[in-house]
Amino acid sequence: MAQPVLIVGSIALDTVETRFGRAAEVLGGAATYASIAAAFFAPVRVVGVVGQDFPQRYLGLLTSKGIDLEGVRIEPGRTFRWVGRYDHDLNVAHTIDTQLNVFEHFRPEIPDSYRTTPYLFLANIDPTLQVRVLDQVSKPALTASDTMNFWINGKRAQVIEVLRRSDASLLNDAEIRMLTGAENLVTAARQVLDLGPSCVVIKKGEHGAVMCTKTSYFAAPGYPLEVVKDPTGAGDTFAGGLIGYLAHVGEASDANLRKAIVYGSVLASFTVEGFSVQRLERLTHNEIAERYQHFREIASFEA
Amino acid sequence: MAQPVLIVGSIALDTVETRFGRAAEVLGGAATYASIAAAFFAPVRVVGVVGQDFPQRYLGLLTSKGIDLEGVRIEPGRTFRWVGRYDHDLNVAHTIDTQLNVFEHFRPEIPDSYRTTPYLFLANIDPTLQVRVLDQVSKPALTASDTMNFWINGKRAQVIEVLRRSDASLLNDAEIRMLTGAENLVTAARQVLDLGPSCVVIKKGEHGAVMCTKTSYFAAPGYPLEVVKDPTGAGDTFAGGLIGYLAHVGEASDANLRKAIVYGSVLASFTVEGFSVQRLERLTHNEIAERYQHFREIASFEA
Numbered sequence: 001m002a003q004p005v006l007i008v009g010s011i012a013l014d015t016v017e018t019r020f021g022r023a024a025e026v027l028g029g030a031a032t033y034a035s036i037a038a039a040f041f042a043p044v045r046v047v048g049v050v051g052q053d054f055p056q057r058y059l060g061l062l063t064s065k066g067i068d069l070e071g072v073r074i075e076p077g078r079t080f081r082w083v084g085r086y087d088h089d090l091n092v093a094h095t096i097d098t099q100l101n102v103f104e105h106f107r108p109e110i111p112d113s114y115r116t117t118p119y120l121f122l123a124n125i126d127p128t129l130q131v132r133v134l135d136q137v138s139k140p141a142l143t144a145s146d147t148m149n150f151w152i153n154g155k156r157a158q159v160i161e162v163l164r165r166s167d168a169s170l171l172n173d174a175e176i177r178m179l180t181g182a183e184n185l186v187t188a189a190r191q192v193l194d195l196g197p198s199c200v201v202i203k204k205g206e207h208g209a210v211m212c213t214k215t216s217y218f219a220a221p222g223y224p225l226e227v228v229k230d231p232t233g234a235g236d237t238f239a240g241g242l243i244g245y246l247a248h249v250g251e252a253s254d255a256n257l258r259k260a261i262v263y264g265s266v267l268a269s270f271t272v273e274g275f276s277v278q279r280l281e282r283l284t285h286n287e288i289a290e291r292y293q294h295f296r297e298i299a300s301f302e303a
Numbered sequence: 304m305a306q307p308v309l310i311v312g313s314i315a316l317d318t319v320e321t322r323f324g325r326a327a328e329v330l331g332g333a334a335t336y337a338s339i340a341a342a343f344f345a346p347v348r349v350v351g352v353v354g355q356d357f358p359q360r361y362l363g364l365l366t367s368k369g370i371d372l373e374g375v376r377i378e379p380g381r382t383f384r385w386v387g388r389y390d391h392d393l394n395v396a397h398t399i400d401t402q403l404n405v406f407e408h409f410r411p412e413i414p415d416s417y418r419t420t421p422y423l424f425l426a427n428i429d430p431t432l433q434v435r436v437l438d439q440v441s442k443p444a445l446t447a448s449d450t451m452n453f454w455i456n457g458k459r460a461q462v463i464e465v466l467r468r469s470d471a472s473l474l475n476d477a478e479i480r481m482l483t484g485a486e487n488l489v490t491a492a493r494q495v496l497d498l499g500p501s502c503v504v505i506k507k508g509e510h511g512a513v514m515c516t517k518t519s520y521f522a523a524p525g526y527p528l529e530v531v532k533d534p535t536g537a538g539d540t541f542a543g544g545l546i547g548y549l550a551h552v553g554e555a556s557d558a559n560l561r562k563a564i565v566y567g568s569v570l571a572s573f574t575v576e577g578f579s580v581q582r583l584e585r586l587t588h589n590e591i592a593e594r595y596q597h598f599r600e601i602a603s604f605e606a
């Protein structure tokens with residue numbers, strides 16, 4: 001039976017513009033994307049914060065996916081907002097405005113009922129807060145963590161402390177190069193393995209993802225999408241799908257990690273087909289199974 | 304039985320500097336790399352030109368690989384020389400000097416004995432000369448062609464004429480984006496398919512390669528090398544391995560095209576492990592088979 005997953009991170013209202021249009025004040029945030037993705041595979045518990053202006057229908061959307069919101073606090077004030085734009089290079093988000101609002105003073109408090117959750121995903125937040133989460137939980141069976149360039153530059157020691165206490169580190173190619181100073185991604189991955197995690201996953205956008213452990217290397221292809229409406233949340237969806245699948249199968253064997261990376265890629269490939277969580281919201285298990293099969297066809301060649 | 308392959312392109316003396324060292328006046332050129340790679344799988348015939356200064360030992364090296372040099376003319380003057388440097392980004396070659404020498408007036412003449420060769424690879428040369436080759440041969444069973452940014456910008460109509468008459472188009476990601484104006488590689492590949500070829504292969508360096516046909520999409524991973532001593536010739540080696548394998552099996556089915564792309568990737572992964580053709584020169588069929596198997600492990604995940 002699927003084990004529960006605890007996800008800690010941002011819940012936001014995003015305003016995003018791409019060449020396919022604009023979406024204003026829509027549901028966003030790393031914990032949001034990761035939770036919806038993980039909920040396809042396992043029970044999900046979220047710790048985050050929103051303001052009093054947070055639309056009830058978005059809370060309803062999350063609970064309708066079976067996501068437990070006991071850990072989401074509704075604080076006086078406005079919800080975290082991000083305004084961004086993507087130009088031709090969909091790997092680069094141009095931030096137009098960030099209003100932290102209630103997120104500025106976010107101090108994650110893990111409810112008692114969440115403290116023994118066996119699967120933990122620390123989405124990208126201040127690594128000091130990620131450590132605070134780790135200090136509040138019984139050591140999970142599997143801890144995965146994400147971060148970003150801002151923290152790698154500004155709070156390097158804390159980022160490394162989180163890595164030391166993580167089983168799986170999820171970084172994109174630019175982040176792992178920045179963290180290690182190594183241009184070569186294999187070298188960079190080995191250096192992160194030396195910091196503590198037994199598994200490093202590098203997200204490469206349209207080029208797919210690779211996984212490095214001490215004994216194994218796996219490359220998942222990028223999914224050949226002609227229309228990427230909005231890349232926001234792709235990495236968080238990937239992470240959610242990955243940890244959700246691992247919680248579903250209950251064992252992080254090499255074979256399961258590979259499948260988890262492909263499921264993460266499958267989920268992320270749907271996310272970018274629409275703005276916000278529009279595509280994820282109406283996604284079915286059949287569609288996930290079909291696209292997983294398509295990933296197999298894309299990657300397969302005979303001996 | 305393996306069918307013969309005809310390869311037309313440059314034969315050069317390269318001087319290359321990378322952070323792993325420097326190699327001066329070493330064997331290079333697109334036709335050289337492609338021929339040595341293809342010769343692991345099939346008989347190879349080369350059409351090219353060198354100067355009277357071209358070292359006899361390099362001709363000996365090529366013939367020792369079973370490569371037929373009847374089509375290589377030794378002209379009065381000096382051999383084509385390229386001097387280049389790679390910095391951190393190994394995808395970008397910085398040209399320090401180019402001396403065309405005898406290559407400047409290269410007009411490929413296909414020997415009578417070569418005109419019915421069933422497999423043809425047009426390496427990157429002036430597309431006017433590529434057309435000249437196509438006019439001299441009986442339509443091959445399979446024609447693959449390469450080009451570069453310089454010709455896409457400067458001789459677009461001729462590049463398109465070559466594509467119209469090719470079965471397989473091999474381009475890197477920057478080239479196909481330049482050719483089509485499409486940022487999305489799937490869109491770009493479809494546009495090239497509309498120009499004539501039934502198969503488009505996009506070389507993505509460390510990110511591997513993808514193949515697009517009207518009905519199929521395949522992604523081969525990049526090989527996880529920590530040390531890339533000299534990336535020169537990787538794309539040409541890839542092309543040679545690919546067409547050599549197809550000539551070996553004698554049928555460009557979808558399954559064979561996928562395997563050919565992996566064999567091309569295998570050969571290219573060896574090329575970059577040394578300067579010039581040093582690594583290819585001592586490469587064995589056993590090593591190729593082992594690395595092919597490793598590619599399978601890297602790409603595999605269960606249903």
